[in-house]
Amino acid sequence: MSDEPGPFRFERVAIVGIGLIGSSMALALRDNGFTGPIAIADRNGEALRIAAELELGTSYHVSAAKAVMGADLVILAVPVGAMRATGRSIAPCLAEGAIVTDTGSVKEAVLEALNETLPETARIVAAHPIAGSEHSGPRAGFATLFHRRWSIITPADDTDEEAIEIVAHMWRTFGSEIELMTPQRHDRVLAITSHLPHLIAYNIVRTAYDMETVAESEVIKFSAGGFRDFTRIAASDPTMWRDVFLNNKEAVLETLGRFSEDLAILQRAIRWGEGDALFDVFERTRAIRMSIIDAGQDTAAPDFGRPRDPSNAPPEDEDERPINAVRR
DSSP, rough: OOOOOSHHHHHSEEEEOOSHHHHHHHHHHTTOOOOSEEEEEOOHHHHHHHHHTTTSSEEEEEHHHHHHTTTSEEESSSOOHHHHHHHHHHHOOOOTTOHHHHOOEEEEEEEHHOOOOOOHTTEEEEEEOOOOOOOSSSOOOOTTTTTTTTEEOOTTTOOOHHHHHHHHHHHHHTTEEEEEHHHHHHHHHHHHIHHHEEEEEEEEHHHHHOOTTTHHHHHHHHOHHHHHHHHHHSSSSSSHHHHHHHHHHHHHHHHHHHHHHHHHHHHHHTTTTTTTHHHHHHHHHHHHHHHHHTTTTTSSGGGOOOOOOOOGSSSOOOOOOOOOOOOO
């Protein structure tokens, strides 16, 4: 490949969807030296107004089709369930050879939707930055959201190699660590590391508030660290997570089935006073926690590695932590 013409290998960008991820990508592009036009599209007029107020782009559009005209990189930062409709909308207006990438946390369904709706000349590079927070909207974005985080790229067998490298180079420039996976592998891995924990968090918070023997005020007043963490996760964007579960149904149900079986084993051990069995499980899971720290995915600092004054730090991701070292 020829020498890079600048910090990025594209000249005109369109970002469709200007929530937390879309706004953070716009900020990261500018923060890392991109000087070309950034067209921003969102169906939410208030989100567009805020994006314009924050000067996240150079043009603002309710129509995604208008935003992508002339762009050589199109970033789809919309909920997974909206990918098919978005693909249909932008297909007639895509420049020939344009790279279309996304940020969804489900990959098989996204690739299927885009391959069915986009023209053959589009170069589709499915991707998933493992970064975010329980906050949403364009005001929640910040330029370093992807710094020292994993960005997973899940190319199809026929994905253009140059397009893959262009997208990977963008994420590296943002400070991300790159991993290539098949879409199928990605969805199975994320089902256990991200999707199932969110489902459990939503259900635990719901159960706590549905219990007749516990008053709502007591749940809030006496929230211990574990429950606090669950409520943080359960505050995540409901539209995004509804679409995640519906579009990664098979992997989530398979993982949920295994989880239910393991939970039944713990339930039986508690019922029958099997302390040794409980201890063995807890000891093994503690070792896993230590291995996550050793791998640089978290720290051993008190309060699960979060700073004591959260106002001095950017929002944490729901279930992922910074990586100690970024390989280039």
